[in-house]
Amino acid sequence: MPELPEVEIVRRDLEPHVLGRRVGSVEVLWERSIATPAAPEFVCRLTGRVITGVDRRGKFLLLRLDSGETLAVHLRMTGRLLLRPVGAAPDPYLRVRIVLEGGVELQFADQRKFGRLYLLEPSALEALLSRLGPEPLDTQAGREQFLALLRRRRGALKPLLLDQAAIAGLGNIYADEALFRAGLHPLRRAETLTEEERVRLYEAVQETLQAAIEHGGTSIATFMSALGTYGRNQEYLLVHRRAGKPCPRCGTPIERIVVGGRGTFFCPRCQPLP
DNA sequence: CATTACCTGCAA
DNA sequence: TTGCAGGTAATG
Numbered sequence: 001m002p003e004l005p006e007v008e009i010v011r012r013d014l015e016p017h018v019l020g021r022r023v024g025s026v027e028v029l030w031e032r033s034i035a036t037p038a039a040p041e042f043v044c045r046l047t048g049r050v051i052t053g054v055d056r057r058g059k060f061l062l063l064r065l066d067s068g069e070t071l072a073v074h075l076r077m078t079g080r081l082l083l084r085p086v087g088a089a090p091d092p093y094l095r096v097r098i099v100l101e102g103g104v105e106l107q108f109a110d111q112r113k114f115g116r117l118y119l120l121e122p123s124a125l126e127a128l129l130s131r132l133g134p135e136p137l138d139t140q141a142g143r144e145q146f147l148a149l150l151r152r153r154r155g156a157l158k159p160l161l162l163d164q165a166a167i168a169g170l171g172n173i174y175a176d177e178a179l180f181r182a183g184l185h186p187l188r189r190a191e192t193l194t195e196e197e198r199v200r201l202y203e204a205v206q207e208t209l210q211a212a213i214e215h216g217g218t219s220i221a222t223f224m225s226a227l228g229t230y231g232r233n234q235e236y237l238l239v240h241r242r243a244g245k246p247c248p249r250c251g252t253p254i255e256r257i258v259v260g261g262r263g264t265f266f267c268p269r270c271q272p273l274p
Numbered sequence: 275c276a277t278t279a280c281c282t283g284c285a286a
Numbered sequence: 287t288t289g290c291a292g293g294t295a296a297t298g
Contacts, residue, residue: 002292002293003292003293006292032280059293074293074294075292075293076280076292076293076294077281077282077291077292077293077294078281078282078283078291078292093282110281111281111282111283112280112281112282112283112291113280113281113282114280114281114293114294115293155275159275162293162294164293164294171292171293172291172292172293173292174292218292220291220292221283221284221291221292222291222292223292240292241291260275260276261276261277262292262293263290263291
């Protein structure tokens with residue numbers, strides 16, 4: 001489910017409600033949801049800590065703690081991080097409950113059990129995040145880093161956009177949407193791009209993510225923000241999961257192919273393979 | 275590079 | 287019943 005825009009929506013929803021709150025108790029209902037450390041130690045080290053910051057890097061949500069450690073959350077396919085009043089009905093797929101002082105609790109719920117929580121000291125956090133490429137919505141440095149990588153990489157564009165080491169935060173939906181906006185075929189090879197096309201791709205990535213955040217994220221199946229609201233961006237998708245429907249620009253039917261094992265949607269006319 | 279594994283539910 | 291799903295790490 002969640003790609004960068006969805007994680008950013010969760011972060012924004014959560015921040016004002018959890019900042020400065022202390023963890024009263026922690027309950028692990030599905031141990032494998034905890035990537036590290038082992039569940040009993042996870043509970044022990046998290047209990048009693050105060051949340052001092054709510055950040056995001058790529059698709060990781062980062063809850064900073066007064067111990068200097070960070071609780072990193074990756075929602076993978078179906079994870080949700082929900083803020084609920086203590087005692088509220090648990091989400092049917094509740095895996096970890098983090099009760100905060102002040103009458104609220106964080107419920108980590110995850111139907112498919114792919115999502116992971118990491119409690120990490122600074123050096124381990126750095127190791128985890130150092131594998132990520134630039135933040136697409138950030139700095140000028142990120143832009144240059146991405147363009148430089150595009151100049152040296154080979155192979156199809158779609159897998160490149162999904163590679164978190166190339167650029168952080170894109171998943172299957174926004175990779176398709178960004179390629180459409182850039183007018184580039186998903187199988188187009190990186191080494192054949194002109195400089196103008198590289199810039200167009202980077203800017204398309206930014207526009208795609210920015211628009212999705214403004215629409216509250218994409219709720220195709222399971223995405224829900226921390227406060228239980230759904231996003232609206234699914235109403236604005238241009239090509240993703242629209243096989244057979246007319247291209248919003250030229251009316252040609254959208255096609256579906258498989259690239260890197262993932263369903264891939266594009267307009268054969270607006271995104272020609274030269 | 276493609277395939278498999280990790281999981282569950284839904285629609286065709 | 288089969289195939290598919292927004293992610294990623296670990297395999298051939």
